[in-house]
Structure formats: C-alpha cells, structure tokens
Amino acid sequence: MSRDTLSAAFAALADPTRRAILDRLLRGEASVTELAEPFAMTPRAVSKHVAVLEAAGLVTRGRDAQRRPSRIRAEPLADIDAWLRSYRRLWEERFDRLDARLAEQQDEENGSK
Amino acid sequence: MSRDTLSAAFAALADPTRRAILDRLLRGEASVTELAEPFAMTPRAVSKHVAVLEAAGLVTRGRDAQRRPSRIRAEPLADIDAWLRSYRRLWEERFDRLDARLAEQQDEENGSK
Numbered sequence: 754m755s756r757d758t759l760s761a762a763f764a765a766l767a768d769p770t771r772r773a774i775l776d777r778l779l780r781g782e783a784s785v786t787e788l789a790e791p792f793a794m795t796p797r798a799v800s801k802h803v804a805v806l807e808a809a810g811l812v813t814r815g816r817d818a819q820r821r822p823s824r825i826r827a828e829p830l831a832d833i834d835a836w837l838r839s840y841r842r843l844w845e846e847r848f849d850r851l852d853a854r855l856a857e858q859q860d861e862e863n864g865s866k
Numbered sequence: 867m868s869r870d871t872l873s874a875a876f877a878a879l880a881d882p883t884r885r886a887i888l889d890r891l892l893r894g895e896a897s898v899t900e901l902a903e904p905f906a907m908t909p910r911a912v913s914k915h916v917a918v919l920e921a922a923g924l925v926t927r928g929r930d931a932q933r934r935p936s937r938i939r940a941e942p943l944a945d946i947d948a949w950l951r952s953y954r955r956l957w958e959e960r961f962d963r964l965d966a967r968l969a970e971q972q973d974e975e976n977g978s979k
Binding site: 757759760761763764766767768769772775776779825827828830831833834836837839840841843844847 | 870872874877880881882885888892940941943944947949950952953954956957960
C-alpha cells in the first residue's frame with residue numbers, strides 16, 4: 754500500500770470503471786469473472802482495475818485460489834469522509850442560506866395574502 | 867472542465883500538496899505568491915497545482931490581473947460527499963456494532979459487580 758493512503762485512494766477513485774466496480778461490490782463480493790460480465794470488459798482488464806483498487810486498500814481479495822472474490826474495504830472511504838469534514842460547512846452554510854431565503858419568501862407571500 | 871467532473875475532482879485531490887493548498891484556501895482566498903510562501907515552493911510550481919485544481923472545478927480565480935486570487939469552489943467536494951453516501955453505511959454499521967459490543971461488555975461488567 755502507498756505511504757500516502759489518502760492520495761492512493763483518491764487516485765484509484767479517479768476512474769469511472771473502478772467506481773462502478775466498487776458500486777457492484779457494495780451488493781456483495783464478486784470474482785473477476787463475475788465483475789467482467791456487466792461491464793463488457795475482458796477479465797484481464799477488470800483484473801488490472803481490481804489490482805489498483807487493492808493497492809489503494811479499497812478492496813481485499815479472498816484466499817479461494819479459484820475465485821479470489823473481491824470485497825470492499827471501507828477504511829479508505831471513511832478516511833476520505835473524514836477529510837471532507839472540514840469542507841462540509843462550505844455547502845451546508847450555502848444550503849442554510851438558501852433555506853433562510855426560501856423561508857423569507859414564504860413569509861412575504863403569506864404577509865401579502 | 868472535464869466531462870467526468872467526479873473523476874477530475876478525485877484525480878486533482880490525489881496529491882497532498884493540492885490538498886494542502888485547498889486547506890489553506892479554506893481560510894480565505896490567496897494569490898499564488900501568498901500560497902507559495904508556506905509551502906516553500908516556487909510560484910511556478912504552485913501555479914501548476916492551482917491550474918489542476920481550477921481545471922477540476924475545485925478553485926476559481928479572481929479577475930484582478932495582478933493577484934488573480936484563488937478561491938475554493940465547493941461543488942465538486944459536495945459531489946464527492948454525495949457519491950460517498952451509499953458507502954457510508956459500511957463504516958457506520960461497523961461503528962454501531964462496536965457501540966453495541968461495548969454496551970454489552972459494560973452490562974456484563976455491571977452484572978458481575
């Protein structure tokens with residue numbers, strides 16, 4: 754795993770196919786063959802994406818030599834969630850202001866009735 | 867801006883210096899010169915990082931021809947936050963289970979007193 758786990762997680766997620774693979778794994782573990790089907794990709798191409806996810810700690814693979822099913826590891830996602838925390842106020846404050854403005858408009862409309 | 871804004875945002879954030887620049891901008895807008903100081907980087911190197919953040923929609927730059935101050939744009943971060951939503955239960959459920967286990971242990975300890 755990379756020394757900078759947050760950077761590795763962000764880099765791994767910067768690809769729509771890898772995000773789609775994670776979305777699929779949210780419904781349960783899957784082998785490379787099972788992952789390849791809905792994506793119309795070769796198992797070889799899927800394997801490469803899974804390897805990137807695994808190197809970033811976003812996926813672990815089972816020991817079953819035949820299937821080696823992939824499973825999500827939540828930790829790097831929780832790290833990103835924690836990193837986002839200090840930025841969250843940027844859009845939450847904006848939503849609060851929008852709410853306040855809507856409430857004012859409603860008050861004005863009610864007042865003019 | 868990239869057609870796949872989520873991928874562009876993840877790629878831009880996959881660099882610790884660019885995340886540090888965003889952290890700095892959370893305290894208010896700053897020119898490239900102001901950004902370069904704490905990072906002990908050349909303004910040229912900072913400019914390149916800011917350009918990547920700008921291309922990903924994470925930063926806008928002011929029109930002031932001299933300073934062109936950078937400012938955070940929250941939208942791509944809010945998009946990442948929304949994308950994380952379906953995964954959040956993975957670690958929240960885990961925390962719930964941990965909480966339940968701790969509560970059980972506490973009950974057992976209280977029971978054995």
